[in-house]
Amino acid sequence: MRKFLAVVGREWRAYFFSPLAYVILAAFLVMNGMIFAAIVAFLNTPGAPKGQALPFLFTNTYFWIFNLFVVPIITMRLFAEERKTGTLETLLTSPVSETTVVLGKFAAALGFFLTLWSPTLSYVLILRSQTPIDLGPVAAGYLAIALIGAYFLSIGTFASILTKNQIVAAILAFAMLIPVFSAGLLESLSNEPGKRDTLGYFNLWDHMEEFSRGVVDTRRIVYYLSATAFFLFMTTVMLSAKKETP
């Protein structure tokens, strides 16, 4: 546990030592600020259904575009940088297991991702002071953000171990995230019920809408968690294989 925390701590600090972290944070706040402004404008419209406004925070197009771009940037340096500078050799010859290294780096990335989202909690508080808000769907929405975030970040972590070049790692992650995200969208193109069900299982967009309405479906949670575990496991396998070919 001590070693795990040492890995997490170093990664966490590394994020805030690079200007990239602040650029992402700033961009994220600008984007969500605009969405918040849109929500407030919507609520000001006479006769607007008040309970429906906040889910918009999680179900807009920008949410997905932002996640698809930002996750690769968060994860690109995790392994690529250490392989490039050679510090991976020191790390892997320390008495720390590969699993600890992978989980530690992933935990730091997830921590950073959730930190990005944390300022949006203030929107909830601000809105709540002005209009009644059902906290159940909000909590479900944040749960979905954490789960889908973990899923995407695990893919990014896996991409980062495949190359020594951070830019290539980011592009690889992006290339892997696009099909993961868009496969489910094909649901609407299909007429066969069986196919629709299968594709629907992967339809992240619809899942997010369910969550933001307060519908917590165990199948979704199982999908995200098992996929996250799969990609982290593959990262561990690749890390062990890297020992073969430094």
Add this chain to the structure above:
Amino acid sequence: MIEVANLTKRFPTEVAVSDVSFSVQQGEIVGFLGPNGAGKTTAMRVLTGFLPPTTGTARIAGYDVVTRSLEARASLGYLPETAALYSEMRVHEYLAYRARLEGVGGAEVKRRVGEAIESCLLAEVAHRKVENLSKGFRQRTALAGALVHRPPVLILDEPTVGLDPMQIIKIREMIRSLGRERAVLLSTHILPEVDAVCDRVLIIDRGRIVAEGTAAELRSRLAGSPIVRASFAGRVDAREPLGSLPGVIAISEESADDETRVRLECATDADPREEIFRTAVARGWTLRELAREKLSLEDVFIRLTRHEDVRPESESLPPSEGIAE
């Protein structure tokens, strides 16, 4: 503390380490000497668990590096060739991180970091960022990182590469004092380093250990026939009288108008210098020069790794890549 038996490491295109066996005891500093690309770094990476061996075994402090990898890694401190550090960290932060990675916790971290900073003479830069350090301080920081958990075994890959002469002397002193209670294996292609630091030398070439022993042993074992050179004023016919002296195996002569030079290859332990002097006096030759040549460690090294006849020390060797300091 380090035991290696029949270790082979094969890569898809080449055999980097081939059937290597050796051991390093506690309190011993062993130098791993070889030209660039001889397999030193690969062998060290196998010992540190970074690369798995193809066949053979390696043990660190009694733990097999494959089956008891974590225990073996916990027992060793490794300074990789790159001495790579996290550039955004401060020296004391980096050392604390390394200590925690090794499982040190609580107040003990601070004590170990202080100890490592003291032993590697890093006090003046302890609060500076790694990216602002000179190469010498970075190397020392990396070395301190390898020491911070007080490992009984140290594996140092070219610890003095890229340092200035003063820094080299400091690092060597440090390694010598570290080696008093630890087992140290260090690789180098710098020959004087071996003489200055190591108790024993392993010469590795093309993945094989080609010689092993103390520097003095290697010199005497590989010295071959002693060579005596003499030169006389004017043109004299030295071949016959000197060639028949006891102990002389072969003679070569080279004469110009104003000087005659001879090179005598002698039997081991033979020293015909006094006889040469007497002969010159008896024949009325004017002796200008008379010297016996010894093989330097450099010559031994070249003989072992170049696979060709060694040329003696006094003849100016062309500065060969990677051998001279």
